[in-house]
Amino acid sequence: MTTRRHILLLLLAAMLPAFACATPAAAQDEGERLRAVKAAFIFNLLKFTTWPEGTFTSAEAPIRVAIIGDGDLARIMAALVRSQTVNGRPLIVERLASPPHNGNGIEPMRRALSGFHAVFIDDGQREGIATILRAIDDRPILAFSDAEHFAVNGGMIEIAWSGGRIVFEANLRSIQQSGLTVSSKALKLARKVHGQEGSP
Amino acid sequence: MMALLPARTFRGKLRILVIGSCLISSLSVAVVLIFAFYRELEQNVTGEYSSEAQILSMASEAPLRFKDPAAGLETLRTIDALPVAVGAWIYTPDDKLFAKYEPKNIPDVEPSRERTRIENGRYVVTHPVIQDNDMLGSLVVAYDMAPLRQRLRYMVALSAILAMLATLLAAALGYRLQKRLARPLSELSGTARQVANTGNYSLRAAKFEPDEFGEFTDRFNKMLGTIERQNHQLTVTNEELRQKNAEMEQFTYTVSHDLKNPIVTIKGFLGMLREDIAAGRQEDVEDSIAHITRAANRMTQLINELLELSRIGRVVHEPQRIDMTKMVRELKAEMSEQIANCGAEVVVEDMPPVTADATRVRQVFDNLLGNALKYGCAGEDRTVTVGGFVRGGEVRYFVRDRGPGIDPKYHQRIFGLFQRLDAGAEGTGIGLAIVSRIAETHGGRAWVESSPGNGATFWVLFPDDTGNRQHRGTGAGSPAHDALSAGRG
Numbered sequence: 001m002t003t004r005r006h007i008l009l010l011l012l013a014a015m016l017p018a019f020a021c022a023t024p025a026a027a028q029d030e031g032e033r034l035r036a037v038k039a040a041f042i043f044n045l046l047k048f049t050t051w052p053e054g055t056f057t058s059a060e061a062p063i064r065v066a067i068i069g070d071g072d073l074a075r076i077m078a079a080l081v082r083s084q085t086v087n088g089r090p091l092i093v094e095r096l097a098s099p100p101h102n103g104n105g106i107e108p109m110r111r112a113l114s115g116f117h118a119v120f121i122d123d124g125q126r127e128g129i130a131t132i133l134r135a136i137d138d139r140p141i142l143a144f145s146d147a148e149h150f151a152v153n154g155g156m157i158e159i160a161w162s163g164g165r166i167v168f169e170a171n172l173r174s175i176q177q178s179g180l181t182v183s184s185k186a187l188k189l190a191r192k193v194h195g196q197e198g199s200p
Numbered sequence: 201m202m203a204l205l206p207a208r209t210f211r212g213k214l215r216i217l218v219i220g221s222c223l224i225s226s227l228s229v230a231v232v233l234i235f236a237f238y239r240e241l242e243q244n245v246t247g248e249y250s251s252e253a254q255i256l257s258m259a260s261e262a263p264l265r266f267k268d269p270a271a272g273l274e275t276l277r278t279i280d281a282l283p284v285a286v287g288a289w290i291y292t293p294d295d296k297l298f299a300k301y302e303p304k305n306i307p308d309v310e311p312s313r314e315r316t317r318i319e320n321g322r323y324v325v326t327h328p329v330i331q332d333n334d335m336l337g338s339l340v341v342a343y344d345m346a347p348l349r350q351r352l353r354y355m356v357a358l359s360a361i362l363a364m365l366a367t368l369l370a371a372a373l374g375y376r377l378q379k380r381l382a383r384p385l386s387e388l389s390g391t392a393r394q395v396a397n398t399g400n401y402s403l404r405a406a407k408f409e410p411d412e413f414g415e416f417t418d419r420f421n422k423m424l425g426t427i428e429r430q431n432h433q434l435t436v437t438n439e440e441l442r443q444k445n446a447e448m449e450q451f452t453y454t455v456s457h458d459l460k461n462p463i464v465t466i467k468g469f470l471g472m473l474r475e476d477i478a479a480g481r482q483e484d485v486e487d488s489i490a491h492i493t494r495a496a497n498r499m500t501q502l503i504n505e506l507l508e509l510s511r512i513g514r515v516v517h518e519p520q521r522i523d524m525t526k527m528v529r530e531l532k533a534e535m536s537e538q539i540a541n542c543g544a545e546v547v548v549e550d551m552p553p554v555t556a557d558a559t560r561v562r563q564v565f566d567n568l569l570g571n572a573l574k575y576g577c578a579g580e581d582r583t584v585t586v587g588g589f590v591r592g593g594e595v596r597y598f599v600r601d602r603g604p605g606i607d608p609k610y611h612q613r614i615f616g617l618f619q620r621l622d623a624g625a626e627g628t629g630i631g632l633a634i635v636s637r638i639a640e641t642h643g644g645r646a647w648v649e650s651s652p653g654n655g656a657t658f659w660v661l662f663p664d665d666t667g668n669r670q671h672r673g674t675g676a677g678s679p680a681h682d683a684l685s686a687g688r689g
Contacts (some may be wrong), residue, residue: 020633044265047265047331047332047334048262048265085332086332087332102347154671162668183262184215185258185261186265188260188262188271189262189263189266189268189271
């Protein structure tokens with residue numbers, strides 16, 4: 001009953017604000033709730049993602065997700081996906097250090113990202129985004145971020161908040177260049193899809 | 201069927217059979233057709249609706265996954281393109297309503313374990329939403345059954361019309377066949393009824409086709425023919441018998457009368473004889489004895505000739521080829537004394553031969569020649585001619601004299617028994633009866649052509665000489681045969 005637990009978890013996450021109001025550490029708990037929703041979104045989108053053939057060494061090889069800049073998110077998401085699978089693969093969530101801002105971080109970042117299948121870059125790391133994207137360099141690593149204009153600027157999935165709900169934008173060209181496929185079922189839900197035919 | 205519509209005639213039964221079997225077969229076909237149509241429709245509809253629901257459920261994966269009811273509603277709105285769908289709902293795995301779209305304002309339809317069900321007159325399809333082995337929820341689509349019912353009604357109506365048309369067609373065809381089948385039977389029964397009512401055996405039933413009925417008609421007609429023939433024979437024979445009976449009465453009367461005459465004579469002269477003897481009148485005694493003797497002789501002759509007449513039918517000789525010319529010439533020679541006495545001249549022409557009883561044929565000419573000499577030798581011309589020829593398959597002989605002739609009113613009577621035109625003449629009056637009888641026993645006849653003052657010609661006719669005609673067996677006892685032969689003569 002993994003699905004039920006998953007749903008229950010999400011429901012619990014949705015109910016967190018109620019507890020948050022009742023506790024003194026309200027702000028901290030609100031942050032936790034938003035992270036849980038974010039983690040669930042990333043996990044859900046992975047469910048609609050297909051990696052190119054030969055990406056995995058075996059049928060049960062895990063999907064590795066890197067979190068850059070938000071240790072709490074890494075912790076929460078790791079807990080969320082502990083017993084979950086995507087197409088029969090377990091998920092491993094790891095925290096990665098952000099690259100140095102001097103422009104010499106591309107090569108170390110490239111090495112650090114090898115073996116990962118998805119990466120989330122926290123809004124706080126927006127200085128390093130360009131370096132990280134260059135380090136990804138067309139490799140099939142699905143890049144998420146909650147930084148503004150991430151999708152327009154060559155990122156893949158940009159997470160945002162609207163009316164208390166999580167929404168997203170996608171850059172189809174970036175996704176396709178990396179050899180990844182995100183199901184149109186999911187893309188249909190995007191607030192905006194960039195990099196489509198006939199659009200900038 | 202039979203009990204419902206009692207048919208008294210074969211035709212009616214046949215009609216019921218034809219229409220009944222048509223109806224039953226057509227109805228069976230219609231029922232099978234409706235059933236097949238229904239199954240086809242059900243499968244089509246189920247398949248159609250299921251695939252629609254499947255497409256919708258796939259489209260519902262992302263909205264459920266991302267908890268986006270607005271996106272779910274967008275997905276459900278696509279049922280607007282499906283003309284029969286009246287509402288669609290997405291439920292979470294714990295059966296909580298996630299999204300709904302019901303443009304027709306119908307109450308929410310819950311999901312169920314059954315993939316398809318019928319609820320409140322709607323066809324409801326429940327399809328699970330599963331992605332990557334995760335049960336995300338379920339999709340429910342409700343369809344309006346009215347168009348489905350419409351289609352079913354259309355099918356039933358179509359089948360019923362087809363069955364009706366088939367029945368009508370078959371009935372029309374069967375009616376024609378039934379008419380053809382029953383026609384010979386009604387013809388036969390009609391003819392039989394008419395024959396039974398009128399006794400007219402010349403009626404015949406019309407034959408229509410060379411089947412069993414045709415054969416039956418032929419046999420029936422043949423039977424009627426046999427009855428008709430036998431009936432005719434019976435009528436003729438009855439008439440013949442009646443005549444014979446009358447003849448017999450006449451015969452008995454005339455025989456007893458003619459036999460009585462000599463006896464009266466004998467009795468009278470016996471009384472006189474007694475008186476003559478008592479008185480001693482020798483001369484008168486001699487005279488009386490002479491009268492008695494003459495009467496006795498006459499009686500003997502009468503009895504002999506009657507015997508002869510009766511023999512004609514009873515005593516039969518094998519028929520043989522007779523050279524008629526030769527036979528008549530012999531007769532002429534035998535009668536030369538008689539011919540000379542009356543000063544007649546007998547001319548015997550060449551005649552065709554005949555196959556018959558020679559003794560009887562000789563009797564015929566003996567009598568005819570004797571008569572001619574007896575009655576025909578009275579005037580100036582005393583020529584008697586005997587001749588014959590073949591005409592129309594018959595052999596005719598004649599004996600012609602130049603005597604006083606015979607009044608036509610006696611032409612029939614002279615061939616009867618004891619009929620003498622001249623009461624004073626010699627003879628018994630049996631001769632011409634014998635001639636007539638012999639001709640008849642040979643299947644021929646005898647007659648006379650004459651008028652007063654012009655002589656008389658006696659004709660004797662025998663049937664075709666060339667044919668292997670059987671001489672009459674026991675002719676006297678077979679009046680029917682006589683009648684038939686007379687008919688041919």
